[in-house]
Structures are given as structure tokens and as C-alpha cells.
Amino acid sequence: MSVLPGSIIVSHWHRFPDSKEFFSRILHKKRRRKFGLLEAPMMPPHMNVDTIRYKVFISGKTGVGKSALAARLAGLDFPRMHYETTGIETTVTFWPVKLKDSERVLFFRFEFWDCGESAMRRFDHMLPSCKEQVDAMLFLFSFTDRGSFEDLSNQISRITESSDRVVKLVVGTKFDLFMHTDVTESDVTRFKEVWGLPVFRVGGDVSAGLGEVAPLLNALAEDLWHQDCIAASSVSIATAALSQTDTEIIV
Amino acid sequence: MLQAEALQLLCLTASSGVPLFSRGSSKQLPFSIIGSLNGVHMFGAGHGAQLSSCETEHGSRVVWRVFQESLMLIAVSGGGGSAISELQLRRLLENVWNCMVMVLGQDELANIRNVERLKREVRSCYHLIDMLLERINDGQGMMGYLTQCADCVPLSNSGRVQETLDSFTQAADSEFGCLVVHGRVAHATEKWWSRLAPQEVVVLLALVYSLSGTSSCDYPVFLPQGSPTVAIRLLCFQLLPGVQVCVLCGPKPSLYQAGKELLSRFWSPLLETLRGCLEQTDRSILPPSVNLRWDVQALLLINRESRRAITVCPRVRGGASANATPLLSSARRLELLTHFYTFAVTRYFTSEDVSPASPASEPAPEDFSQGFTHVPVQCYLVTDECKCYGLQSPQHQLYLLTDLSVPTFALRSVATQTLSAITAATGF
Numbered sequence: 001m002s003v004l005p006g007s008i009i010v011s012h013w014h015r016f017p018d019s020k021e022f023f024s025r026i027l028h029k030k031r032r033r034k035f036g037l038l039e040a041p042m043m044p045p046h047m048n049v050d051t052i053r054y055k056v057f058i059s060g061k062t063g064v065g066k067s068a069l070a071a072r073l074a075g076l077d078f079p080r081m082h083y084e085t086t087g088i089e090t091t092v093t094f095w096p097v098k099l100k101d102s103e104r105v106l107f108f109r110f111e112f113w114d115c116g117e118s119a120m121r122r123f124d125h126m127l128p129s130c131k132e133q134v135d136a137m138l139f140l141f142s143f144t145d146r147g148s149f150e151d152l153s154n155q156i157s158r159i160t161e162s163s164d165r166v167v168k169l170v171v172g173t174k175f176d177l178f179m180h181t182d183v184t185e186s187d188v189t190r191f192k193e194v195w196g197l198p199v200f201r202v203g204g205d206v207s208a209g210l211g212e213v214a215p216l217l218n219a220l221a222e223d224l225w226h227q228d229c230i231a232a233s234s235v236s237i238a239t240a241a242l243s244q245t246d247t248e249i250i251v
Numbered sequence: 252m253l254q255a256e257a258l259q260l261l262c263l264t265a266s267s268g269v270p271l272f273s274r275g276s277s278k279q280l281p282f283s284i285i286g287s288l289n290g291v292h293m294f295g296a297g298h299g300a301q302l303s304s305c306e307t308e309h310g311s312r313v314v315w316r317v318f319q320e321s322l323m324l325i326a327v328s329g330g331g332g333s334a335i336s337e338l339q340l341r342r343l344l345e346n347v348w349n350c351m352v353m354v355l356g357q358d359e360l361a362n363i364r365n366v367e368r369l370k371r372e373v374r375s376c377y378h379l380i381d382m383l384l385e386r387i388n389d390g391q392g393m394m395g396y397l398t399q400c401a402d403c404v405p406l407s408n409s410g411r412v413q414e415t416l417d418s419f420t421q422a423a424d425s426e427f428g429c430l431v432v433h434g435r436v437a438h439a440t441e442k443w444w445s446r447l448a449p450q451e452v453v454v455l456l457a458l459v460y461s462l463s464g465t466s467s468c469d470y471p472v473f474l475p476q477g478s479p480t481v482a483i484r485l486l487c488f489q490l491l492p493g494v495q496v497c498v499l500c501g502p503k504p505s506l507y508q509a510g511k512e513l514l515s516r517f518w519s520p521l522l523e524t525l526r527g528c529l530e531q532t533d534r535s536i537l538p539p540s541v542n543l544r545w546d547v548q549a550l551l552l553i554n555r556e557s558r559r560a561i562t563v564c565p566r567v568r569g570g571a572s573a574n575a576t577p578l579l580s581s582a583r584r585l586e587l588l589t590h591f592y593t594f595a596v597t598r599y600f601t602s603e604d605v606s607p608a609s610p611a612s613e614p615a616p617e618d619f620s621q622g623f624t625h626v627p628v629q630c631y632l633v634t635d636e637c638k639c640y641g642l643q644s645p646q647h648q649l650y651l652l653t654d655l656s657v658p659t660f661a662l663r664s665v666a667t668q669t670l671s672a673i674t675a676a677t678g679f
């Protein structure tokens with residue numbers, strides 16, 4: 001499902017001058033702006049920028065860094081301590097993206113869903129709730145915990161069904177602690193070959209600006225947009241077919 | 252035992268004294284001391300005496316309490332400048348226990364089958380416990396942890412917000428809804444006040460506060476008194492940064508549905524109103540129609556019937572005379588307010604401990620007042636930093652901190668005026 005990075009949207013767009021007026025809407029005093037659920041980035045009325053909403057589920061073992069990743073992607077304060085998440089938490093973040101062909105700019109509104117492993121284990125309704133109407137899943141492992149890497153395949157097949165139409169990405173966390181790394185480059189390469197899924201690396205115990213999160217957010221946006229385009233075209237084919245049969249009946 | 256200002260919380264199994272966890276100050280107490288603390292309590296119990304607290308000459312304190320005959324919580328504080336009172340430690344233990352029940356349920360805690368497993372499970376309470384420990388002296392203007400009353404912020408002309416909250420709650424298949432502004436209750440449904448115990452509201456608000464960074468959440472919670480063995484769901488939505496709406500509900504609606512179908516339908520029309528509320532509370536906890544005297548340094552007003560409280564700590568003083576002494580720092584004023592509250596409820600006023608839920612095993616804070624046949628309704632205290640005046644009626648308690656410049660004989664009328672000014676303007 002995943003597409004070649006940069007084939008649909010402009011990669012590293014945040015570095016280009018023409019992106020400034022869009023990115024400035026998601027920033028406040030050099031940090032990411034916080035939005036309530038009733039809010040969205042404000043653009044001048046004549047610019048007419050569409051916002052598309054996606055639900056993204058973050059999955060992985062306890063302590064692997066799910067809550068930390070959600071905070072990182074939204075540019076929020078990074079949890080230094082590991083406190084178990086005892087329920088479902090969502091984090092909304094906006095991300096402007098420029099489509100390559102049409103030069104159209106869109107705001108992606110990602111809603112990251114994060115559920116602590118212990119809550120997931122103790123309460124049956126957590127997993128179905130996270131999967132309800134989900135558009136993408138991030139599967140996490142930690143570079144400092146080999147077990148979490150080896151469990152990946154298990155995790156993916158446990159949570160997804162082959163019929164699910166969801167974007168899947170893999171994220172390796174704690175890449176900054178390379179001294180303690182338990183997972184090698186060749187492990188990752190082999191995994192990519194077997195599963196055909198992209199693997200992203202994140203690390204560092206602070207959220208360090210747009211550049212750090214741009215590759216992952218752009219890839220997510222690109223894959224989701226691609227998935228929607230395919231769905232839309234199959235729907236239009238289906239409706240075309242349907243209307244044809246209709247006419248036949250009338251005739 | 253501990254350094255000044257340090258605070259530590261220990262949890263052990265009551266029957267065998269196995270330590271489950273210890274939180275708080277970075278330097279942990281040595282195992283031998285933990286053992287002795289448990290031992291001395293057991294020794295007392297063996298002789299029919301219940302050890303509940305002790306104090307050193309330097310203001311260090313230890314407070315013990317056993318919950319459900321299953322777990323023992325011990326709070327140990329170091330002395331020093333801002334010594335923590337026994338009442339604060341006692342409340343801390345109560346709040347910690349209630350948080351543990353809220354997260355894990357009573358069954359898990361009251362019937363220990365496997366200690367190792369429980370040790371793992373209690374980790375999920377650390378976030379709230381650490382927050383309670385941190386905020387014991389820095390509630391940022393919130394005193395609910397001590398008063399066991401819900402911290403509130405009275406909003407002016409807000410009938411529409413209340414109506415919207417009521418219908419939103421109903422649409423979410425619930426009767427328990429609450430609008431929280433910067434951690435304080437701005438509005439709640441009728442059942443939220445009438446059916447939840449004040450102690451439950453206090454820990455629910457602590458949980459909601461701990462979630463203020465997230466956009467929405469779906470947390471399973473047990474209510475320590477109303478539903479200690481069956482989890483219900485707390486749904487919470489961040490409408491604006493600093494404004495959260497929460498409901499307690501059953502299996503439906505799912506977080507996804509509630510977020511998608513209900514949220515903007517009910518709340519989008521109120522966006523500007525909510526922004527206004529937020530601005531108002533950023534300026535002052537009290538609505539602009541209330542004019543406090545300029546020499547009021549801080550106040551705590553408790554509604555004893557509904558168990559709600561407002562804490563006010565003005566940021567600037569309006570209309571102060573030129574030779575007025577500058578305001579004390581707000582942290583200091585809150586600290587003084589805490590001390591005065593503790594002083595008054597342990598000596599003169601009935602503390603708000605009267606809930607049937609507080610077990611008989613808890614000893615009365617102090618027996619000083621028991622020699623009196625009457626209930627004091629007013630009290631005052633003059634220190635070298637400020638003057639304090641407390642008054643209580645069947646419905647309210649007011650704790651007031653003023654400048655030294657207010658003549659002592661005038662304190663009573665300042666307090667009565669302040670009380671009627673606030674209640675008239677807010678209906679609190």
C-alpha cells in the first residue's frame with residue numbers, strides 16, 4: 001500500500017519558503033500551537049484550504065514509547081518518566097501538505113489514538129474502540145528491546161485483518177540510545193523485505209522541531225491520500241457500473 | 252528521618268507488611284526504617300491500640316492508615332520551613348487510596364491473591380499518586396485535595412453553557428457531565444453533584460487534570476463509593492486548551508462516535524462563549540461583577556451543602572492606596588490560607604469530614620473542641636504577615652486573608668461583606 005516517498009506530495013516542504021504561511025498557522029512562539037477539538041488552523045478566507053481528518057492508531061508493548069511518540073508528533077512536552085497509560089488517549093495534530101501534481105495545499109488533521117498495554121489487557125472494549133473506523137496504524141518497537149521487535153509480526157497479524165483497508169507503518173523508537181541497541185540494521189532490512197512495510201526511526205528525549213517529525217507525518221499523509229484516491233476511483237467505477245445496470249433495467 | 256520539605260509515601264500489605272511501592276522524594280527510606288514503621292504499627296494493633304500519627308520536635312511527621320484491612324499507606328514528611336500538617340497527610344492518604352481504587356477497582360486491592368501481580372498492577376496508579384504528592388503544597392490555587400470539596404470557578408451569565416452541558420450529557424447516554432476550566436468545575440449536571448461523593452469528584456478532577464494535554468480520552472474508572480467493583484467510562488474532550496468537558500457513561504457511545512457526532516453539534520455554537528469563559532478565568536476566578544476589597548489577600552469559600560469551594564488569590568490589587576504594602580507572592584498566600592484552614596477546622600470549626608463514607612476508624616482530627624457545648628461560628632488569627640478571619644454558617648465557610656492594615660475589629664465586617672458580595676453575585 002505504501003507509496004514511494006515524494007511521489008505524491010512535496011517532501012521536506014516545510015523547508016520551502018512557500019510553505020511558511022501554512023506552517024506558521026500550526027506554530028506559536030516557535031513551538032507547535034495547541035488546538036482544542038473545536039479549533040483548527042485559521043487561514044484567510046480567500047485561501048480556501050481543505051482539511052481532511054484521519055484516525056491513526058499507535059500500537060505496541062508497554063514502555064515502548066507510544067505516548068511519547070504521540071507527544072513528539074504533536075510537538076507537545078515529552079514524557080520523561082514512563083507512566084502507564086490507563087485508558088485511551090487521543091492527540092490531534094494538524095499538518096499542511098502540498099500535492100505535487102496540482103500544487104494544492106491540504107491540512108491533514110491526524111488524530112493519534114494511544115492505549116496503554118495494561119488497559120488494553122484489562123478491558124475488552126479498548127482494542128475494538130481503537131480500531132473503529134481507523135485509517136492508519138503505527139506499529140511500534142523499541143531499538144532497546146529486542147523482544148518488542150521480534151513480536152512485531154505477531155502484533156501486526158493479531159491486530160489487523162487482511163480485509164482491513166488501513167495504512168500500516170512501522171516505527172522504531174529510542175533510536176537515540178544506539179549504545180544499547182538490540183536491533184541491527186540488517187534485522188530491519190530483513191523485516192522490510194518480508195513485510196513490505198516502511199520502517200521509521202525516531203529518538204531523542206525532546207521534541208526537536210518540524211524537521212524531526214516531517215518524514216513520518218509526510219509519509220503518513222502520502223499513504224493515506226493514496227489509499228483514499230484508490231478507494232475513490234473504485235467507488236466511481238462501482239457507481240458507474242451500477243448506473244449502467246439501472247439503465248438496462250429501465251430499457 | 253527525611254530531609255526538610257521531603258515527602259514520601261509507602262504502601263505495604265497490611266497483613267504481612269510486604270512493601271508494594273514507595274513514591275516521593277528521590278532518596279528512598281532504608282528498608283529497615285520501612286520495616287520499623289510497619290512494626291510499630293503492628294505492635295500497637297497487637298495491644299489494641301491504633302497508631303495513627305506521630306511527630307518529631309522538628310516538625311517531621313508520620314501518618315498511618317489501613318484501608319479495607321488489606322493495604323497500609325504510610326506518609327512520612329520531613330520538617331523544615333513549610334512543614335506539612337497532619338491533616339494534609341491524612342487527606343493525602345485518603346486521596347491516594349481513592350485514586351488507587353479509581354484506577355484498579357476495589358476487588359484488586361481488597362482481596363490480594365498474588366502480591367507480585369499487584370505490585371505490577373499498582374504501577375498504573377503512579378501518575379496520579381506522584382501528582383498528589385507534588386501538589387500537596389502547590390495546588391496552584393486548588394485546595395480540593397485538602398478540603399475534599401470540588402474546586403469550582405463560578406462563571407457569569409452562563410445559562411446556555413449549563414443547558415448545552417445537560418443536553419450533551421444526555422446525548423452521550425449519561426446523567427453525569429461536567430465542564431472543567433483549568434482543572435476547576437465550571438458547570439456540572441444535577442446528578443454529578445447529587446450522586447457523586449465529594450471525595451470521588453476530587454479524584455476524578457485529579458484524573459481529568461492529568462489528562463489536560465490530550466485531545467480526548469476514554470478511561471475506565473471505578474468510583475470509590477458509587478461503583479467500586481464495576482468500571483464505568485470517563486470520556487473527556489478538550490474543547491479548547493484549558494476547557495474540558497467530561498461525562499461518565501456506560502458502554503455507549505464509543506469515543507469515536509461521541510467525538511464525531513456529538514462534540515461539534517453541541518459545542519461549536521458555543522465556541523465564542525467558551526473563549527470568553529476562558530478569558531474571564533484567566534483574569535480572575537470570580538466574575539467581574541464581584542468587587543473584592545483591595546486589602547483582601549486571598550480567600551477560600553466553601554459551600555458546605557454542595558461541597559464545592561472557590562479559592563481566590565488576586566493577581567493584582569484594584570484601587571490600592573499608594574502606601575499599601577505589596578501583595579505577598581501568591582504561593583505564599585495560598586500556603587497561609589492552607590495553614591489557616593487547617594488551624595480553623597482542627598480547632599474550632601467542624602471539618603468537612605462529615606461524609607458517611609469516612610470510616611469510623613479515622614480518629615477525629617483533634618479533640619480540643621469537644622470540651623465545648625457550642626459550635627464556634629467565627630475565629631481569627633493575626634500573624635506578622637497577614638490577618639485571617641474565618642466564619643461559618645450552616646451553608647458556608649469563609650476563610651479570609653487580609654492585609655495587616657485592616658483593623659482587627661473590622662475583620663468581621665470585612666468577612667461578612669465579602670461573603671455576601673460573592674454569594675449575591677454568583678449564587679454560590
Ligand SMILES: Nc1nc2c(ncn2[C@@H]2O[C@H](COP(=O)(O)OP(=O)(O)OP(=O)(O)O)[C@@H](O)[C@H]2O)c(=O)[nH]1
Pocket residue numbers: 060061062063064065066067068069078079080081082083084085086115116117118173174175176177202203204205
Ligand atoms: N531516550 C528515549 N526515550 C524514549 C523514547 N521514546 C520513549 N522514551 C521513554 O520511554 C519511556 C516509556 O515511554 P511511554 O511513551 O510512556 O510508553 P508507552 O508505550 O506509552 O507505555 P504504556 O502506556 O505503558 O503502554 C518514557 O520514559 C519515555 O521518556 C525515545 O525515542 N528516546
Ligand SMILES: [Mg+2]
Pocket residue numbers: 066067068083084085114115116
Ligand atoms: Mg502510554
